[in-house]
Amino acid sequence: xxxxxxxxxxxxxxxxxxxxxxxxxxxxxxxxxxxxxxxxxxxxxxxxxxxxxxxxxxxxxxxxxxxxxxxxxxxxxxxxxxxxxxxxxxxxxxxxxxxxxxxxxxxxxxxxxxxxxxxxxxxxxxxxxxxxxxxxxxxxxxxxxxxxxxxxxxxxxxxxxxxxxxxxxxxxxxxxxxxxxxxxxxxxxxxxxxxxxxxxxxxxxxxxxxxxxxxxxxxxxxxxxxxxxxxxxxxxxxxxxxxxxxxxxxxxxxxxxxxxxxxxxxxxxxxxxxxxxxxxxxxxxxxxxxxxxxxxxxxxxxxxxxxxxxxxxxxxxxxxxxxxxxxxxxxxxxxxxxxxxxxxxxxxxxxxxxxxxxxxxxxxxxxxxxxxxxxxxxxxxxxxxxxxxxxxxxxxxxxxxxxxxxxxxxxxxxxxxxxxxxxxxxxxxxxxxxxxxxxxxxxxxxxxxxxxxxxxxxxxxxxxxxxxxxxxxxxxxxxxxxxxxxxxxxxxxxxxxxxxxxxxxxxxxxxxxxxxxxxxxxxxxxxxxxxxxxxxxxxxxxxxxxxxxxxxxxxx
Amino acid sequence: xxxxxxxxxxxxxxxxxxxxxxxxxxxxxxxxxxxxxxxxxxxxxxxxxxxxxxxxxxxxxxxxxxxxxxxxxxxxxxxxxxxxxxxxxxxxxxxxxxxxxxxxxxxxxxxxxxxxxxxxxxxxxxxxxxxxxxxxxxxxxxxxxxxxxxxxxxxxxxxxxxxxx
Ligand code: HEM
Ligand SMILES: [Cu+2]
Numbered sequence: 147x148x149x150x151x152x153x154x155x156x157x158x159x160x161x162x163x164x165x166x167x168x169x170x171x172x173x174x175x176x177x178x179x180x181x182x183x184x185x186x187x188x189x190x191x192x193x194x195x196x197x198x199x200x201x202x203x204x205x206x207x208x209x210x211x212x213x214x215x216x217x218x219x220x221x222x223x224x225x226x227x228x229x230x231x232x233x234x235x236x237x238x239x240x241x242x243x244x245x246x247x248x249x250x251x252x253x254x255x256x257x258x259x260x261x262x263x264x265x266x267x268x269x270x271x272x273x274x275x276x277x278x279x280x281x282x283x284x285x286x287x288x289x290x291x292x293x294x295x296x297x298x299x300x301x302x303x304x305x306x307x308x309x310x311x312x313x314x315x316x317x318x319x320x321x322x323x324x325x326x327x328x329x330x331x332x333x334x335x336x337x338x339x340x341x342x343x344x345x346x347x348x349x350x351x352x353x354x355x356x357x358x359x360x361x362x363x364x365x366x367x368x369x370x371x372x373x374x375x376x377x378x379x380x381x382x383x384x385x386x387x388x389x390x391x392x393x394x395x396x397x398x399x400x401x402x403x404x405x406x407x408x409x410x411x412x413x414x415x416x417x418x419x420x421x422x423x424x425x426x427x428x429x430x431x432x433x434x435x436x437x438x439x440x441x442x443x444x445x446x447x448x449x450x451x452x453x454x455x456x457x458x459x460x461x462x463x464x465x466x467x468x469x470x471x472x473x474x475x476x477x478x479x480x481x482x483x484x485x486x487x488x489x490x491x492x493x494x495x496x497x498x499x500x501x502x503x504x505x506x507x508x509x510x511x512x513x514x515x516x517x518x519x520x521x522x523x524x525x526x527x528x529x530x531x532x533x534x535x536x537x538x539x540x541x542x543x544x545x546x547x548x549x550x551x552x553x554x555x556x557x558x559x560x561x562x563x564x565x566x567x568x569x570x571x572x573x574x575x576x577x578x579x580x581x582x583x584x585x586x587x588x589x590x591x592x593x594x595x596x597x598x599x600x601x602x603x604x605x606x607x608x609x610x611x612x613x614x615x616x617x618x619x620x621x622x623x624x625x626x627x628x629x630x631x632x633x634x635x636x637x638x639x640x641x642x643x644x645x646x647x648x649x650x651x652x653x654x655x656x657x658x659x660x661x662x663x664x665x666x667x668x669x670x671x672x673x674x675x676x677x678x679x680x681x682x683x684x685x686x687x688x689x690x691x692x693x694x695x696x697x698x699x700x701x702x
Numbered sequence: 703x704x705x706x707x708x709x710x711x712x713x714x715x716x717x718x719x720x721x722x723x724x725x726x727x728x729x730x731x732x733x734x735x736x737x738x739x740x741x742x743x744x745x746x747x748x749x750x751x752x753x754x755x756x757x758x759x760x761x762x763x764x765x766x767x768x769x770x771x772x773x774x775x776x777x778x779x780x781x782x783x784x785x786x787x788x789x790x791x792x793x794x795x796x797x798x799x800x801x802x803x804x805x806x807x808x809x810x811x812x813x814x815x816x817x818x819x820x821x822x823x824x825x826x827x828x829x830x831x832x833x834x835x836x837x838x839x840x841x842x843x844x845x846x847x848x849x850x851x852x853x854x855x856x857x858x859x860x861x862x863x864x865x866x867x
Binding site: 207209212274276280282283364365366369404405407408411428429430431432433434435436439440443444447448450451454455458459462508512513514515516517518520521522588590591592593594595597598599600655659660661664692694696697698700702 | 710711712713714716717720721724725727728731732734735738739744745746747748749750752754755756786807810811812814816818819821822823824825826827828829830831832833845847848849850851852853854856857858860
């Protein structure tokens with residue numbers, strides 16, 4: 147079906163473009179396949195079943211496994227999937243090839259080199275510093291160099307998308323940019339601003355200390371720079387899921403996009419509000435005045451506003467689709483949604499879990515309330531609802547049409563693929579609930595609780611639920627991995643008249659009716675940078691002018 | 703096709719109501735935080751100045767960690783130094799009803815300090831001084847636990863406050 151207002155045929159991705167996107171997905175899924183093996187090991191360890199001695203080829207310690215789990219899942223699976231997916235969306239959305247394909251290729255291969263460079267020291271147990279690598283705990287220099295290459299590679303892929311967008315602009319004056327392409331480029335622009343923090347941390351503080359050029363690091367300044375990036379990182383994970391919920395999912399359920407203008411507004415608000423609020427990860431830090439923490443708490447509540455808008459708009463477009471499918475009454479439209487479609491069900495369940503994740507996020511951000519849960523198991527309980535549910539489950543859902551689109555092959559066992567969503571969802575409800583509860587009871591995160599001497603009896607009833615739920619989650623994701631793998635390697639091909647299309651939804655209102663100010667970069671970019679300068683400038687100035695490089699490195 | 707003249711964003715009436723509700727929610731949260739902070743006095747750590755992590759033993763406060771009585775039976779201060787993988791002191795005993803201010807720092811890597819049953823939860827960052835207080839109205843044992851990964855022995859790092867009746 148062609149939803150274009152023009153009569154020109156849709157320009158699908160060329161073979162080589164599909165191959166380029168596909169190789170992103172291969173690396174992403176490979177990283178996830180390794181990363182999640184440690185999940186049930188951690189969860190079962192909490193439940194009293196210590197698999198580490200038996201599986202010592204996987205990790206020599208709980209912490210080495212946890213480093214792999216965090217880096218491969220939260221950093222590699224996400225970044226590779228997102229850059230691949232957004233590249234596809236930009237090409238397909240703009241109906242034109244990349245302006246400088248070599249630039250995107252350069253960025254991608256830089257990410258691959260970075261991934262390998264980071265992985266070697268982690269696997270050699272020379273970088274067991276977890277994915278937050280707080281100094282003065284010190285890893286092999288390769289670990290940091292690799293991470294910088296991954297980040298800079300993702301910037302370069304972002305520039306490639308930006309130049310393509312700009313070229314389209316020149317070719318199509320007076321036309322509103324397609325929402326999906328604009329949203330992709332906004333996401334990459336937000337990522338560019340946000341990652342300046344961690345890049346500075348590694349290049350200006352950590353590496354000079356690791357190489358012995360300075361006497362050590364300033365751990366507090368490092369934390370501040372890390373969390374400058376650390377929070378917007380979660381929007382980098384979630385925005386591509388939002389993009390899918392806004393513009394792809396409605397088409398998949400047979401409806402339309404509820405509002406092109408509001409969707410744009412939401413993405414611009416994320417560009418503006420994602421970064422200037424990192425102190426909400428540092429409420430319990432010394433060295434930062436409480437007043438600044440409070441300001442960042444207010445800004446964090448402000449950034450929940452575009453998410454609340456998303457909640458409404460996405461549900462509204464799903465309802466529109468459900469009613470068009472014949473759903474009646476207050477809730478009948480929900481039943482009418484195509485729950486048997488694996489791509490749809492993974493994304494719908496992702497959205498449901500994200501409601502809980504969002505509520506938890508507002509609780510975390512609530513300044514002094516944070517004292518009740520900072521660094522407890524509540525936190526991993528929370529972000530398995532966000533990055534491991536909202537983002538990961540959406541990416542799984544997207545993969546279920548994207549892989550057939552890229553390969554021209556039918557999805558292997560769609561019923562099994564759809565069942566995986568319910569399995570993962572059920573496991574997640576049990577796992578994440580138990581993690582939240584023991585967190586409130588005081589259980590620390592990043593701790594093999596089986597070794598801890600301070601665990602009271604009362605926790606036992608929750609600890610086994612972590613092991614149980616975690617194992618079920620693992621089954622759900624293994625189904626995804628196997629289905630994807632078999633789909634990609636099978637011989638069977640889709641007949642020419644059944645080829646999968648990119649499901650881009652039409653807007654209920656004509657996008658050309660979207661006000662121009664929602665299609666202009668300058669005001670939003672300037673506001674974004676201004677807010678970062680206002681919210682971070684004074685504290686960064688203070689911390690940088692008073693820097694003390696007094697912490698020499700320690701190996702774990 | 704409508705033209706560019708219309709610069710107003712079209713918002714559905716239901717959505718307009720939802721926007722009002724959403725803003726109402728957020729204002730309510732801010733008020734609750736202010737009540738907890740100002741009326742109930744629940745404060746987060748703030749900037750308490752610096753200390754050299756390499757010469758803690760010569761520091762006037764952390765060179766001699768332990769409990770200090772300010773007002774007998776009522777007000778206490780305790781200076782705690784975290785090193786891999788233990789706190790000094792590990793055991794602290796105070797009378798029931800005591801208000802205890804915890805001053806803590808780290809002599810090596812980052813650690814955490816979360817005291818069971820209270821709002822004392824803070825990061826211990828080398829070079830920085832962390833401070834929070836709690837009042838103990840119920841006798842018993844309260845563990846303080848290191849909740850930041852600090853190395854291979856992290857899981858055994860904790861201490862205890864004993865509140866006597
Ligand atoms: C098979 C399903 C999974 C299970 C059973 C699982 C289990 C766990 C557990 C028990 C922890 C807590 C460890 C601790 O604090 O000591 C943890 C941490 C974590 N998980 Fe998962 N997980 C799974 C999948 C995922 C996925 C898909 C992602 C992201 C895409 C993810 C991201 C993380 C991150 C970032 C951490 C924190 C690491 C750290 O504290 O350094 N997990 N996971
Ligand atoms: Cu510790």
